Amino acid sequence: MSIHNEALKRSGHSSGKHAPAPHPVALETSELTVAYGSFLAVRGVSLSVRRNSIHSIIGPNGAGKTTLFHALTGRVRPSAGSIRLDDKDISHTRDDDRVRLGIARSFQVTSLFPNLSVQENLRLASQGRTPWQALAPWRSINHNKEAMATAGEVMERLSLTQVAGRAAGELSHGQQRRLEVGMALAARPRVILMDEPTSGMGVDDIEAMKELIRSLAADHTVIFVEHNMGIVMNISDTVTVMRAGQKLVEGTPAEIRDDPEVRRAYLGNMITGDIA
Amino acid sequence: MSIALQVENLNTFYGKSHILQGIGLEVREGEIVALLGRNGAGKSTTLKSVCGALRPAQGAIRFRGKDIAGWPAFRAAQEGLLLVPEDRGIFGLLTVEENLRISQRKGSPWSLKDIYRMFPRLEERRRNNGGQLSGGEQQMLSIARALLNHPRLLMLDEPVEGLAPVIVDEIVNQVLEIKQRGIPILIVEQNLAVCAKIADRNYIIELGKIAYHADAVTFANDDEARDRYLGVKAD
Amino acid sequence: MTYLFQIFNGIGIGMLYFLLAVGLSVIFGLLQFVNFAHGAFYLLGAYFTYDLVERGYSFWVAMPLAAIMVMALAALTEIVLLRRIYKLPHTFHILVTVGLALIIQEMTIIVWGPLGGNVPPPEGLNGVIIVGDFIYPEYRLFVIAFTAVLAVGLWWVLEGTRIGAIVRAGSESSENTALLGYNTLRINSAVFGLGAGLAGLAGALAAPIRGVEPFMGLEALGIAFVVVVIGGMGSYTGALLAGILVGVTQSVMASLWPEGARLMIYLGMALVIVAMPRGLLGRA
Amino acid sequence: MKTINNPIFHFFLAALTVVCLPLFLRSGVLASEILIFGLAVAACNLLLGFTGLLSFGQGIFFGVGSYVAGILLTRYQIPVPLMLLLSVVLGALIAVAVGWLSIRRQGVYFVMLTLAFSQFFFFLAYSFSGLTGGDNGILDVPRPVIAGFDFTNLWSYYWFVAVIFLAVFALMLRTTQSTFGRTLSAIRENEARASAVGFPVRAFKIAAFAISGAVTALAGALHAMLIGVAPLSSIEYHTSEIILIMTIIGGSGNLFASLLGAGTYMLLADVLSTIWPRWLLLLGVALIVVALFMQRGLWGLIETLVSHITATSKRTPNAATERPLHRQADGGKA
Amino acid sequence: ASEAITVGIPVPISGPFAANGKFASLGGILAAEEASREFGRQVKTLDLDTEGKPATAVRKVQDAFDNNGIKLYAGGILSSESLAMGKEALRRNGVFITTAGADEITGTDCNAATFRWSVPTYGAIEQTVRPLVDMLPDAKRWYTITPQYVFGDGLLNVAKDIFKEKGIEHVGNSYHSLTEKEFSGYLTNAIAARPDVLLILNFGSQSSDTLRQAVSFGLKNRMTILVAWASGLEQFEALGPDICEGVYFGAQYWHGVDTPGNQALVKSVRERFDLTPNYSLAGSYILTKLLVDAAVKAGSIDGDKVAAELRGKTYEGLTGEETIRAQDNQVIKDYYLLKGKAKKDMADKDDFAEIVSQGKSFLSPEDAGCKMG
Ligand SMILES: Nc1ncnc2c1ncn2[C@@H]1O[C@H](COP(=O)(O)OP(=O)(O)OP(=O)(O)O)[C@@H](O)[C@H]1O
Ligand SMILES: Nc1ncnc2c1ncn2[C@@H]1O[C@H](COP(=O)(O)OP(=O)(O)OP(=O)(O)O)[C@@H](O)[C@H]1O
């Protein structure tokens, strides 16, 4: 219980700081549907994510969480419904354009440039906000000072500075996972989406990641998918539970924990402890 | 009771990440052993390493008296060590019946008739393509295939994952029936209720190592262990 | 009326194209492997037939024997060489099979000389059928019938038998096929042998029509690619449809705008890929 | 290991090669052809090694360049520098068109599409024989005389080619070291991530095609002047195939490797073809050997040797240059 | 003995035309050996593999100029490579002599350094179509199959002129590309046009394919077939007597030609190589011989001197008396109309055909379009 209160306190604090924001809602979907062939992986999901809140999405495997992320970032095309970012309809915007509008993500399955250095990975991620500059074959890679600076900051923040020159593919799994999150940060997005940021991380890394995500909310809107209930229940402002492509329920962590439907669909019987 | 499967010091890597770090476990004839652990702990990796779908870097695997470490998956399968994988491994472009037919092996105690009696739903849908089945039906098909394939030990990876409770019940019953027929089972399951209902013994994997091991009764009463390893709060 | 004949003739050409291409398609479907040596196996099929017939064997012995020899040789190649490179990128598939094609082609020249040769149509099939104005060689008629029977038979094997089901299962997921106790390595060799054997058979059947010469493989490869790409890689019916389509286009263009026939075929191929990513009947 | 991957060092190696070729080769044609194909192969490498695009259509651009030289120099008396510029522009334009259509597909389908276009352009050139001379090609393509400098002699023409080669090679090195080049590498390594990070991947691929087409066309134009003909065979599938083979033999992802690949192939072909008419058989064996044992090409071999000799820093994993291609392979499976 | 003479033999030794190159190489060797004996000085040939590609051909020739100091070249099987090499010979003050087909070689693209032994398209048609028209007065309907490029069009246009002159109905033509291998579509067209004569105007393996398929369609029994530009013995060998029987062929050379020069050649080729000379071998032989003789006579291997020696020369060649016309460097020689023999009538394994007629027909250099600078 105490953890939960703390989370509420923190979120109250941060939203207070940014009270005058023009749109209280950073990202919104309405009746979003994604089809893979004839199979509907996401069906009519309406989601509303408050600015600078931490919004987590949970649900059984195959519930459509990653697919929902794909739709939000433009990797897959929704077959119906719409997505609004700060009141701007971005349903038909290409994925790379959405980065410029302020959405960035990390992937569930680590997706880096394995032969490029950590710094180069982050520099590219940062450069992605001004991609057309990169089309000039005469510009040296050190040209974009801002991108270099961002890369440096992100490495600092994720304690990757020591490995700045190493190829991303040579990092340990935990470091790769951190870099994966860093790739999203480097784009300096307003809305950051993280798909299972702690999967594959060691216990101490998980704790650090938890703190990182918490701190991100100061200047980002954070949406993340997690199976680690320790994190979800501790730092989320809102939790959305998905099942079979649909939104099952949504609420505060406390509400979710007590929802019988969620227990049955996701948290399972085990949480009640009624072992037969 | 004699030992059907014995695994010692199993180490497996994905590229450079060391996933299994010295797993050891055993399955005796006629029992159901459950393998528990959080997401990503290495449960599926253990099953795949045992049956040869993944190649362990190190470790001994004895199955019915043979050292099968390093065997390719098809040979392990021919020995009767059958994995029903997480993703169920259905051939989506083959019909249900084709899926079953290519799994049929001489000498299996189960025949197509038996299967259709066990899972009448499959008979109804036998002309459909595997890809058109619902998740539960696919799970039935996957188990059915393993049975036709003359199993001597069955490894089930989260067989009731994502299934509706009724179907879970049905599958649980079938699993128990398979056990009755004398086939030992190694099962990975997140659902503790299911485990409790069927498992004789439990192992818990954490970060690629066996962190806990107990028989069913002990485990049922070990609130602390369940809390610690599985994040299950006993209210 | 001519067009009717042209269409019929085109179907005849198309059936051979189908036979030539279907092996490539099957190999691609199962092994995700682009085989630039496919034409070389066709070449071998033709030359084996030629050689056997020259040695005095009947065509009816030579033709199946040639196909079987090609099949065996291809399976051996798969075991010795190709299975080592499946996991490598396409670049290396291309490199190795182009190399293989060169080796086979040059060996052909070394063994049989640079000049081509002639394979007479088998006794009893060397006449023509005359229907009004339309003349058609009996042998070509036989090829159509034979290929049609073979197409049905092959279709039945792939779609109707347990072995076919295993092959199709393997092309969906070799991992899951192995979990059922099948030696996927052996299945791969067999399928590669089958695919190449079909090319060899196409070569054997084509020999009495085309004669043999050391560079017929290159030409065949070009046609096989076009057919497979238009029909959809890995698709059996796609290969049949596209083979006939290409054959008919070619034949009808002979009346309409002969010098542009090839241009049309390649343009068509480009259009099909751009518009229909998987070809006409390719599966995702 | 650090120095041997340094671009300035690569330029130095290229310059050294340019200076040394006349010392070791008696044949001015062969030397010029090595540099010319070095350009074409480097351009192919820009696609294969840096962007991860296996193009079977490079012969299109080579042929186009060759025809531009043939047509403009024999029928319109256009000055050579202007002609070269036009060939570059036309090569880029056609490459944009081919690239735009081809990159809609990935993996094997991309390869097949470039193959189809290469055949298509061949038959186009064949059919429009009024423009291209058809099978006879365009004859009497002159070598340049620019500002009083006479490059009609073979060796003086070599130096003409050499200057252009070094200039373009330097520009291409610069390109691969630029933000643009790095972004291409990023696309090759992980296209999905590059897109997710905000790069309009298609625009970058088309730009890479444009550069590649421009440089290849330039090579084609230089080649036509070298041999005095713009032949139909320049635009043949075979030209595409050879350029690709040279690229892989040299080693992808490294521009000097391209010169190495072109040089080795041409010298080997030159020697082998005189000793045995069936030399293509040996070529076939060589290709298989490269695929089995030298997947990073000659350059990879050199790198390995150097690292064995110095044996200081630890070896980069062998998979390094293969990985991006793997991804392309997966694209075909989708 | 004075210094050695080396003749370059630039022919396709690898690639699809390798067969021609192989025989051409032998012809050159034979001529060089004979010349060595005759002139008591070393005469050699150097094979240059053109791979059938103009670019490679020119590169090899350039190299031979630079590295081997060779100025005399006898070869070029394909028109495209021959045209390109002829230009190079002129640039470098060499001499190039060829047997290739394209009219441009001694026509619009003629030059002082390029000579040609083979009869151009005009003579090939004049000496095949015209005699056949005369022999078959009832055959009034002709159908043509033509490859779509300059060579094919050259043949076709001459044929059309004869048709017009003789009042023959040209009932149809099928153009096809140089890469075509499947002719059944064209044959179906031809059958529908009900011609009396099928005139096949392509060459090499394409004419073999066309003829083979035409025979399988039973055309031989319904019409007369004429292959205007056959490659000679090797084509008969590839096709076999069953297909060739009764078919007419036009040829630049036939080993059965009854001239002293040819009889000597056939004899020495049989002795030296155990072969019967075909067009590639014989052509290369005479080309090399012409070059060496001229060089010896000129006392130099410089292109202009050798060329001057060749120009206007009349000599006893393989086809009888041959003259090198000075205005366009074209050799004036006979072209042959052959008719395929039945297997049972063949005297030996190479006796595939009888000579039906022969003769010389050439356009004037002006009509051929040759303006030598
Ligand atoms: N490319 C695809 N084509 C077809 N079906 C797909 C594809 N990708 C995902 N699916 C299906 O869509 C459904 C939702 O997948 P998704 O990856 O969104 O699940 P998820 O909620 O992220 O699950 P997890 O917790 O396992 O990551 C699954 O049933 C999956 O099999
Ligand atoms: N193909 C792969 N490549 C790299 N890492 C992998 C791969 N598959 C799994 N892993 C990693 O191996 C670890 C163990 O995975 P495994 O699938 O065995 O977990 P699990 O215990 O079965 O989890 P779950 O309950 O989610 O099924 C995870 O950290 C996962 O990220």
Ligand SMILES: CC(C)C[C@H](N)C(=O)O
């Ligand atoms: C028959 C050959 C001498 C014709 C020649 N090959 C040409 O290209 O035209």
Ligand SMILES: [Mg+2]
């Ligand atoms: Mg997911």
Ligand SMILES: [Mg+2]
């Ligand atoms: Mg698992």
